[in-house]
Amino acid sequence: MDDTQAGVLNTIEELVASMKHKPGALLPILHGIQDHFGYIPDPAIEIIASHLRYTAADVHGVISFYHYFRSERPGRHVIEICRAEACQAQGGREFERHVREKLNIGLDQTTPNQDISLKAVYCLGNCATGPSIRVGDQIKGRMSPAKFDRLVDELTTFKLELK
Template sequence: MSDVSNWDPVAVSEIIDSLRDVAGALLPILHAIQDSQGYIPEDSVAMIASALHQTSAEIHGVISFYHHFRTAKPGNHIVQICRAEACQARGARVLEHHAKTSLKLDYHGTTADQEFTLEPVYCLGNCTNGPNVQIDDEIIARVSPEKFDQLLDQKTTYIVELK
């Protein structure tokens, strides 16, 4: 199945060409593609495999091993909930349940309006202030279900105001 309409194969090719000779090139290539495209497009896997003289299965194995990489286009905002023990001890499980229920999806899912993608993360390094979430690149501490709703409302309101 081709996903050419959702990504820029020229940009991906340039990334691969610029990093293919770096020692341990696969991870830098995957990170650069995800930074550029927002995810690792399925059709880019064969390009990577060919450039690195590996099989597509080997590339898929690395992509699926690391929770950081995604293979589908994410929503406009990436919402990550910390699942580490310290955050769980401070209420992260309740927050997880609330987030999944209010967004009507499970981890690795994206809302129907393409606004939010929900992902687990296993430590945000802010353990004493849990439960923590990261929305896009911002870590937010002591997130209750009510605060979670307010944070998402702020993101949605901001998008509506821009339109």
């Protein structure tokens, strides 16, 4: 085991130990780990299971049940595309088709260069201006294929960091 792996394991141990005594600790622990790493690394499952006296299958089941949790490192930018009815009524299905073709990936996938991950969400609370997406903390409405293409160009060409 190299220093990086040891550091990951130590960080997971610390996060779990700091929250394991909370009521219903599993979800706060998973959120804490994902907030720290951007996803739930595989070694976290055994560590969590050991501390909480669950089986690894129990922990994995919770991770796989909730769409929020990721088991793989996301791209530098996560684009969430709204699939709710209001966005669909504003051309969301055609827009989503364009997004998948432009990025050449499906939902819950990441571009080969690790720049962009695509995720489905079912309401961004921006119903009046659909179709909508969220990139980082920014919600963008009235999206069109042309606006999306410009956004992707900015994200990938200039390595723009949205906060």
